[in-house]
Amino acid sequence: MAKVVFRPSGKTIECEVGDNLLEVARRADVFIEAPCNGSKSCGKCKVKLLTGEVSQEVSSHLTDEDKANGYILACCTTIIGDIEVLTNSSLDVAMRGMKVEGGDKAKDKALFDKAVEIAENHNIKLENNIKKTCITLDEPTLDDNISDVDRLERHISMNFGKQMTYDIEVLKVIPKAFRKNNFEITITYREFDDRLEIIDVEPGNTESELYGLAIDIGTTSVVVCLVNMITNEVVEKGASGNGQLQFGADVINRIVYAIKKNNIEKAKAAVVDDTLNMLINELVKASGVKRNNIVSVVASGNTTMSTLFLGIFPDYLRLEPFIPPFFKSPKLNAKEVGLDINPSAGVYLSPNVASYVGGDITSGVLASGIWANEENVLFIDLGTNGEIVFGNQDFMMSCACSAGPAFEGGGISCGMRASAGAIDSVDIDPETLVPELNTIDGEPAIGICGSGIIDLICEMLKKKVIDRRGKIHRDLNNERIRFDENDIGEYVLAFAKDHDHLDDDLFITEVDIDNFIRTKGAIYSGAATLVESLGMDFDCVDKVYIAGGIGNHLNIENSVFIGLLPDIDRDKFQYIGNSSLIGSYLTLLSDEAKAKLEEIGEIMTYVELSVYPTYMDEFISCCFLPHTNIDAFPSVKAILEG
Amino acid sequence: MAKVVFRPSGKTIECEVGDNLLEVARRADVFIEAPCNGSKSCGKCKVKLLTGEVSQEVSSHLTDEDKANGYILACCTTIIGDIEVLTNSSLDVAMRGMKVEGGDKAKDKALFDKAVEIAENHNIKLENNIKKTCITLDEPTLDDNISDVDRLERHISMNFGKQMTYDIEVLKVIPKAFRKNNFEITITYREFDDRLEIIDVEPGNTESELYGLAIDIGTTSVVVCLVNMITNEVVEKGASGNGQLQFGADVINRIVYAIKKNNIEKAKAAVVDDTLNMLINELVKASGVKRNNIVSVVASGNTTMSTLFLGIFPDYLRLEPFIPPFFKSPKLNAKEVGLDINPSAGVYLSPNVASYVGGDITSGVLASGIWANEENVLFIDLGTNGEIVFGNQDFMMSCACSAGPAFEGGGISCGMRASAGAIDSVDIDPETLVPELNTIDGEPAIGICGSGIIDLICEMLKKKVIDRRGKIHRDLNNERIRFDENDIGEYVLAFAKDHDHLDDDLFITEVDIDNFIRTKGAIYSGAATLVESLGMDFDCVDKVYIAGGIGNHLNIENSVFIGLLPDIDRDKFQYIGNSSLIGSYLTLLSDEAKAKLEEIGEIMTYVELSVYPTYMDEFISCCFLPHTNIDAFPSVKAILEG
Structure with a gap:
């Protein structure tokens, strides 16, 4: 046995001599960034050995200076005795760092407002069926001694002309809630044509306290908006790195991690407990909103993120013929998903289209308004996975390219x-x-x-x-x-x-630049192939919407210059922000938006690039700045040769 | 701090000096019978001090011999230093003891058969909507790459013409189940007019493996039957003391325990984890049935047992005007209830009628067939709480009397x-x-x-x-x-x-006899009051059904002799066994029985004896052998005076 102390946290764990340091850190719940999931290819899991001795495999990722300064790679390190290591570099903290900001002050408020405007201009009202109503029940007597549930049912039947449904969590709060304020209660419910689905029963009048969460579960970043469902205001917005970062940077590494024995629950916990619940905690603290008054959730994530969020075996996503477990998720509540809000809160996942085009894209397409456009729109989501949609109000085609995590x-x-x-x-x-x-x-x-x-x-x-x-x-x-x-x-x-x-x-190295060129090449070649598959070229594109969390300063001119974006009229480009998040927000607030989102999921078709005949050639041509065929980039050619 | 070692288990716990020994035992999950829930009135929590010293309150429940032999009462003992105590007397083991026996060999098989016969004679078929069907799905290809869920939905839509619903637990098993046997799967489902509710998906053909549980949750005893839902056979039957016995013998003590801080979950765990899941474990071991093939549960218990089974605050059951949280429970599954079987198994609780007439009685009435009788039937359930129903196919009235646990x-x-x-x-x-x-x-x-x-x-x-x-x-x-x-x-x-x-x-003491006389007096006076409330007397009773777990040798003649049962024609009496359990069995297997059970719950009225004018006088008259008015018992009078 050996003892490993992780600094700065001081977390200590007993392990076997012969254990791998990265594995031990995971067992101890110590976060070490490992984009390649321990396959020894990325060199990111660098930690500093403070005391003790270890056995190391040679790695080209450590410079002589690193070695002189005591740095080791956790994935290449075997424990041979007691050690103390320093894990948290400022970069690790920055990757994971959590930030909460008021919704009003959020820099992207204009992007939310724009999406709402598009929706409302196309007959999508911000209305939903989640409501709160304060009611007063007759107090029971020896002669009127029906059960608490029957008393509520009787009131609802008489006053709404509807049946009610409820779950065990609602049942648990009823007896005390009824009696705290002399049978004056506030019910939270979803109203359907024939019934009320009760979500909560609170004592007294709490009609003004009705909140929901709009969530984007990115492979790299997770963002949660706490939304006032009466005023539609984003009360607080919180973001952090996805806790699964320690299991790999991209979806393939996450899948490879998750399919190993007992790891599915760990992958789920990393995003649900360590990321979403941590963020929810911060949002609740910052806003003073009661957890139990958060009664609805809409989350959008790619298909792998959706699958792991529910703790489902993800392996068939990556194996041909690339089959996702589900497109539309079943009816879910917060308790079964593990979110620390009202246990009966409904949790809705934006629908997936294919293994590599998920709910973040359907949600993004909803927010962007492609579905309402007469013109041809190219939608590019620059995330860890690059997804591209081409379409208008009549059709939508999508594809995915493994961009890798460089944009993030x-x-x-x-x-x-x-x-x-x-x-x-x-x-x-x-x-x-x-x-x-x-x-x-x-x-x-x-x-x-x-x-x-x-x-x-x-x-x-x-x-x-x-x-x-x-x-x-x-x-x-x-x-x-x-x-x-x-x-x-x-x-x-x-x-x-x-x-x-x-x-x-x-600094930036030639290896980094090479990585980035492949990333931008994957995007451009994907877009080119998708447009070409319809017998068109970039001249047929009327608008290009760029989505993703790459920052607010995306420079279109520079993006064209390096060959990430096509060399067409710059006025056609528009940065639409985290459209996955904004789509979640629309869906949370609007039942009509939710119906539109499901329609998008159903009509969107998918092109599998990996089996598309010309894709690989196109990709290789793109691994150049801006492209091997400089004539495709006349404005760049003019500058470089001018 | 002090250390307490409990023998024979050897369980050890650290506690504070000054702690109460009974409380410490509960924290350590050591079972000590305490029918009065530590209120120092019953003298049952006797344990033997093996080593160390304690501080004790004087109690009349310890004889000089007890004291000489080192016995102490846990509820009256304050810890002042390290001790070792012996807790398990053979009686404790007998109270808690678990027994599993094959259903065929069960002594009460004839009683089950009789109830089935009554049901079938009155158009209640043993048929239900839970089914298993083996199907083979098309294997996915790059061209037919819809999600796993959509593939199943497509099959069901094409072959059943119905939609399907499913929950997250079903979703979790789908990806692997589909691929283990080349997309040959067996689906377990409830079939409704418009949809199939999927309960499980298994690889291969498992159509013959379909099981359910019929449960009686008694205040003192819990019985579980593992039922083959294809052959209707009781495969195994298991019984044990209710794990809540440590929190008091009767429902009032259980309620008083449960309403204290954080105790609701403990009361729930005592019956769900420590009793039902232990029994399920034994049944599964004895039968070789897979847990996941147990897909439906019907449980019947009194209103307090039903309330604590779901972990609901029970205090208003015992406070005037005696309001139960629910009559009919909401739709429940095994996972949310905590039963260790298929997580999506439906769990149904027999409906309650009042705070003191619960699902055990509606279930018992179902099994007894009162609802099909033209004659007047008096139904007496001799349990910890004595419940009485009087009625026939046209009406049913019920009442409850605190018999106390003497019958058990x-x-x-x-x-x-x-x-x-x-x-x-x-x-x-x-x-x-x-x-x-x-x-x-x-x-x-x-x-x-x-x-x-x-x-x-x-x-x-x-x-x-x-x-x-x-x-x-x-x-x-x-x-x-x-x-x-x-x-x-x-x-x-x-x-x-x-x-x-x-x-x-x-031995039996005068105090025991006095307890028992009050118990039998409560039953007789309850029955007399109920019959009288309708302007009738015992001559109007055509049949008397005696239910309850008092043993198979109930001697009717002796019961009349001591004044427990009325002195009427002996041929009118019939012992019908654990009718609560038998009713659960019928309800598990028959949707028509379930409908009848709910009808019984709705039509049965309740008489609150505690506010009935003549009840108290009648009870006092009954605290005699057989009664103060010996003329009401002519056959007894003849013997005693003959």
């Missing part, structure tokens, strides 16, 4: 989520090659998020730091350009020596 | 449940006063059950050991008759010195 900071040396301290836009001085960095909330830079990486690579290409293959020019003599022992080049954004808050330099 | 061995020095080793019939030699004892299963006598106590008191009266007040004649000179320091008399059934298996003598 994954697979990039200094990448991070779009949260405070993330570099979200970059300019490079053509002479000195010194970068001008903008960060989210103006906080000291601790990493770089998706929009920053786009800018950075564009600027490096424009300022001739890299060539069109993404390789750093060898003839530059600048302190920011350096090469390691394997001749892999890197460009430094910020030197630790100049910034007290940095332990290490912030 | 509670409140009697050597009382025990009707299980192996219980004395269930007694004869006393008129000369020697030596008793001839019959025991259940012919095992060595360890206590006396309800039918034995009836016989014993009758014999003591007949053989002039006691007078009509239940007092032992002071002039008898017999080694079996003795008086303690307070001049309380007792009669010895068996001397420990003659029987190696006994630690103590088996």
